[in-house]
Amino acid sequence: xxxxxxxxxxxxxxxxHELKAPLSLMRQxxxxxxxxxxxxxxxxxxxxxxxxxxxxxxxxNDLTRIARLDDALFEMEPVNPRxxxxxxxxxxxxxxxxxRREIEIDYRNKRRLAVANRQLLxxxxxxxxxxxxxxxxxxxxSRISVYDRQNKIRIDVRDFGPTVPTKVWREIKDxxxxxxxxxxxxxxxSGLGLYIAAKFANxxxxxxxxxxxxxxxxxxxxxxxxxxxxxV
Amino acid sequence: MIYxxxxxRGWENYYRRILKGHEMEFFHDGVTAIAAMxxxxxDLVILDVLLTxxxxxxxxxxxxxxxxxxxxxxxxxxxxxxxxEIAKEYGVARVFDKGELMPADVIAAAKEFDGKxxx
Numbered sequence: 001x002x003x004x005x006x007x008x009x010x011x012x013x014x015x016x017h018e019l020k021a022p023l024s025l026m027r028q029x030x031x032x033x034x035x036x037x038x039x040x041x042x043x044x045x046x047x048x049x050x051x052x053x054x055x056x057x058x059x060x061n062d063l064t065r066i067a068r069l070d071d072a073l074f075e076m077e078p079v080n081p082r083x084x085x086x087x088x089x090x091x092x093x094x095x096x097x098x099x100r101r102e103i104e105i106d107y108r109n110k111r112r113l114a115v116a117n118r119q120l121l122x123x124x125x126x127x128x129x130x131x132x133x134x135x136x137x138x139x140x141x142s143r144i145s146v147y148d149r150q151n152k153i154r155i156d157v158r159d160f161g162p163t164v165p166t167k168v169w170r171e172i173k174d175x176x177x178x179x180x181x182x183x184x185x186x187x188x189x190s191g192l193g194l195y196i197a198a199k200f201a202n203x204x205x206x207x208x209x210x211x212x213x214x215x216x217x218x219x220x221x222x223x224x225x226x227x228x229x230x231x232v
Numbered sequence: 233m234i235y236x237x238x239x240x241r242g243w244e245n246y247y248r249r250i251l252k253g254h255e256m257e258f259f260h261d262g263v264t265a266i267a268a269m270x271x272x273x274x275d276l277v278i279l280d281v282l283l284t285x286x287x288x289x290x291x292x293x294x295x296x297x298x299x300x301x302x303x304x305x306x307x308x309x310x311x312x313x314x315x316x317e318i319a320k321e322y323g324v325a326r327v328f329d330k331g332e333l334m335p336a337d338v339i340a341a342a343k344e345f346d347g348k349x350x351x
Binding site: 017020021023024025027028029031032034035036041045048052098099100101135161162 | 240241242243245246249250284285311312330331333334335
């Protein structure tokens with residue numbers, strides 16, 4: 001589907017396209033300010049511009065981090081997954097609102113810490129949520145869950161959108177995510193966010209995967225439990 | 233009546249604002265839009281190329297295969313470029329790149345094909 005639109009080559013084109021989308025929208029929103037009749041409406045447009053630009057900046061930062069993965073020191077540390085998820089939700093709630101989407105929280109894990117790099121884990125969860133926002137339906141909210149699974153802590157983000165094709169599911173399951181277009185699984189996205197998530201999960205030696213549901217998809221990351229106790 | 237096929241809610245909000253005064257219906261995928269066109273033929277279709285499900289090209293193909301939809305004006309507004317010959321082949325009235333579009337372009341197209349003024 002994507003190759004039909006972008007042509008055969010593509011990682012750079014796909015990434016450029018993905019970054020063009022928020023830039024084009026911000027430009028239009030700024031131009032449309034002339035049409036607003038009230039200060040409140042104009043402020044709302046301003047908030048939407050900020051939320052859209054922050055999303056683009058996050059993607060650019062993530063791409064920079066990918067380029068630095070080989071030589072940068074992203075140290076593993078004890079991290080509270082609930083706190084990371086809370087931070088992501090706080091960052092994204094405006095964008096969800098502008099897209100008329102909701103996300104609910106379901107924390108069921110024991111209060112233990114996970115071993116991860118906080119920055120990279122934030123990006124993984126952020127991209128899972130962004131993916132859910134893009135593909136979730138309007139009827140049911142997406143859901144971010146944290147729960148214990150054997151000797152790991154799982155963070156998963158469930159959406160109720162079109163499910164992922166089997167071919168893509170296999171690629172992710174077998175760890176064959178080599179470039180964004182490989183996981184251009186659901187039209188409307190290059191899969192860049194999930195490519196980023198897969199790269200960071202791999203760097204942290206965590207399991208990254210997805211579960212196909214009849215009515216949507218859950219993307220998850222399984223993190224090792226830290227021996228250090230949480231004081232939170 | 234304008235049917236707008238756009239799966240990005242940010243863009244949907246934008247169209248709602250600048251096309252106030254026009255009757256609009258939004259669709260996030262081509263399948264639902266084509267089904268709606270069976271019920272009511274729109275005066276204008278604004279079409280993005282990258283949609284959830286079949287692409288805008290598939291929608292154009294489908295539309296042009298039905299006599300009652302074949303003449304419906306379509307304005308393509310997308311981040312993906314569309315070659316002139318393809319636009320001509322599908323009888324696309326206007327093609328705009330999202331990166332270069334001006335609100336006045338959308339308003340003018342709506343006025344021309346939907347026959348109303350934006351509020």
